[in-house]
Amino acid sequence: MEIGQHISQRYNEELEQIRNKVLQMGGLVESQTKKAIKALLDHDQDLAKDVATSDQSVNQMEVDIDEECTRVIARRQPTASDLRLVIAVVKVITDLERIGDEAEKIARYSKKLAKNPNVVDTHSELSHMSQLVLSILHDSLDAFARLDAEGAVEILGRDEKINKELDKLSRLLLTYMMEDPRHIKNALRVSWCARSLERIGDHAQNICEYVIYLVKGKDVRHTSLEHIRSKYFPHDIDVSES
Amino acid sequence: MSDILNTVPGMPSADSLERSEVKPENHRSEFDVEINGTVGKPFVDNAKMSSRNCNVFYGDKQAIFDVDLDIGNNEILAMIGPSGCGKSTYLRVLNRMNDTIPICRVEGEHTLDGEDIYGKKTDPVLLRARVGMVFQKPNPFPKSIYDNVAYGARLHGLASNRSELDDLVEASLIKAGLFKEVKDDLQKPGTGLSGGQQQRLCIARAIAVDPEVILMDEPTSALDPIATATIEELMDELKSKYTIAIVTHSMQQAARVSQRTAYFHLGKLVEVNETDKVFTNPEHQLTENYITGRFG
Numbered sequence: 001m002e003i004g005q006h007i008s009q010r011y012n013e014e015l016e017q018i019r020n021k022v023l024q025m026g027g028l029v030e031s032q033t034k035k036a037i038k039a040l041l042d043h044d045q046d047l048a049k050d051v052a053t054s055d056q057s058v059n060q061m062e063v064d065i066d067e068e069c070t071r072v073i074a075r076r077q078p079t080a081s082d083l084r085l086v087i088a089v090v091k092v093i094t095d096l097e098r099i100g101d102e103a104e105k106i107a108r109y110s111k112k113l114a115k116n117p118n119v120v121d122t123h124s125e126l127s128h129m130s131q132l133v134l135s136i137l138h139d140s141l142d143a144f145a146r147l148d149a150e151g152a153v154e155i156l157g158r159d160e161k162i163n164k165e166l167d168k169l170s171r172l173l174l175t176y177m178m179e180d181p182r183h184i185k186n187a188l189r190v191s192w193c194a195r196s197l198e199r200i201g202d203h204a205q206n207i208c209e210y211v212i213y214l215v216k217g218k219d220v221r222h223t224s225l226e227h228i229r230s231k232y233f234p235h236d237i238d239v240s241e242s
Numbered sequence: 243m244s245d246i247l248n249t250v251p252g253m254p255s256a257d258s259l260e261r262s263e264v265k266p267e268n269h270r271s272e273f274d275v276e277i278n279g280t281v282g283k284p285f286v287d288n289a290k291m292s293s294r295n296c297n298v299f300y301g302d303k304q305a306i307f308d309v310d311l312d313i314g315n316n317e318i319l320a321m322i323g324p325s326g327c328g329k330s331t332y333l334r335v336l337n338r339m340n341d342t343i344p345i346c347r348v349e350g351e352h353t354l355d356g357e358d359i360y361g362k363k364t365d366p367v368l369l370r371a372r373v374g375m376v377f378q379k380p381n382p383f384p385k386s387i388y389d390n391v392a393y394g395a396r397l398h399g400l401a402s403n404r405s406e407l408d409d410l411v412e413a414s415l416i417k418a419g420l421f422k423e424v425k426d427d428l429q430k431p432g433t434g435l436s437g438g439q440q441q442r443l444c445i446a447r448a449i450a451v452d453p454e455v456i457l458m459d460e461p462t463s464a465l466d467p468i469a470t471a472t473i474e475e476l477m478d479e480l481k482s483k484y485t486i487a488i489v490t491h492s493m494q495q496a497a498r499v500s501q502r503t504a505y506f507h508l509g510k511l512v513e514v515n516e517t518d519k520v521f522t523n524p525e526h527q528l529t530e531n532y533i534t535g536r537f538g
Contacts, residue, residue, distance in 0.1 A: 005536060006534065006535050006536050007535050007536065008535060011535065077494055078534070079493065079497070079521045079522075079533045079534055080520075080521060080522060080523065080524050080529075080530050080533055080534050081530060081534060082534045083521070083522060084522065084523070217522065217523030218523075
């Protein structure tokens with residue numbers, strides 16, 4: 001989708017500024033998530049503390065961007081793609097803020113897990129799942145920055161992998177817990193972290209849905225992936241089949 | 243003032259003088275985008291008025307190119323577009339107002355309820371009673387409020403005696419939402435009313451002859467927001483009885499009052515769609531550019 005220039009230069013700048021702030025917020029949330037995951041995998045207590053206390057700035061950005069969107073709606077009465085941009089931004093930042101919350105949760109659990117590491121060894125599973133989640137988060141922010149609906153649809157298909165990883169990990173944790181009830185405490189913490197990771201993936205997917213809304217003007221929430229592909233991206237199917 | 247201008251998308255920026263002269267590289271001129279016919283849904287099932295292959299010329303200059311458009315029964319159709327795009331000219335085609343311009347030539351088929359309005363049998367005066375018009379500037383006759391409203395009814399002999407005429411005037415003023423304000427001053431001159439009241443008086447005058455279609459050419463562009471809101475509210479009520487076509491420069495107004503919106507550009511009809519669709523997800527790039535206030 002191409003975004004042309006408004007006659008009003010200031011209107012341009014306002015929308016551009018909102019977009020930039022969202023990308024900035026996305027960058028911050030992404031680095032929070034990375035840090036939280038690193039703290040979890042490396043049993044790094046200091047890093048975990050750092051993430052757990054820096055959620056504040058993400059929250060503040062959400063409030064600021066919300067306010068700016070309200071101002072643009074009141075003063076400019078955006079229409080068509082501008083309107084969709086503002087609406088999508090308002091929704092994207094809600095999901096970004098939630099991702100920040102999940103990162104904070106992961107950091108809090110990993111602080112506790114770091115005190116007695118290696119009791120429950122799920123390092124490789126968690127690391128694999130984290131990589132998947134991080135790539136989804138990164139790519140969905142990228143799709144938002146480049147207004148790339150095709151990219152967004154591709155990301156929507158990756159959720160299944162994360163769910164499978166979560167299943168695998170849960171089974172592993174169950175065996176640990178059955179082996180020795182003293183493992184239950186830590187196994188639950190790991191399980192909650194995995195759950196948070198999965199939630200981050202879900203929020204990133206929501207962002208992809210807003211990108212499709214923004215670019216195509218179609219609301220694809222609560223729609224199956226096959227339906228989205230066949231209805232709005234018939235071209236992709238032709239390519240992949242041929 | 244500059245703030246007000248800047249809050250209206252599509253209005254030229256008030257600080258355009260200070261703006262840098264350099265245009266962005268991805269600037270696309272309005273001539274870059276080709277208009278190949280109309281996108282969207284120009285036709286409806288229950289058409290009250292319709293035009294096919296409408297071409298209008300002022301002398302050698304063509305003002306409207308091949309417009310096909312239906313106006314549905316009891317709907318409000320908004321026509322938007324930059325100045326000189328032909329929307330007002332098209333509106334005037336619909337009740338033969340262009341007949342009064344000697345160099346103007348209208349081609350194509352234009353029907354009201356399936357009857358050819360440019361046919362030999364059609365009397366333009368009777369046509370204009372069925373297809374009324376309200377103009378940008380309120381233009382009450384220099385007569386009393388009562389006579390303003392009664393004028394058309396007298397001309398067309400719609401009332402047989404004084405009390406019938408009184409009832410008609412009162413009913414029209416009530417429909418136009420003006421009666422309460424003027425009921426004790428019916429004999430005072432219509433020109434003494436405020437702008438918004440004058441415009442409602444003109445609407446009352448238009449509906450007094452019981453038209454089927456009301457054409458409005460920027461009816462609120464000279465009015466304040468409150469008078470504008472009153473007239474928009476009035477349009478909403480009127481649409482249950484009449485079919486309304488409105489030309490407006492205010493996109494917010496088109497978005498507020500209409501069910502369908504038609505976008506004209508350089509004499510061509512670019513897009514017609516449900517108003518909801520036009521203002522959230524227009525099909526044509528030119529429509530998008532215009533309603534978001536981008537370089538056309």
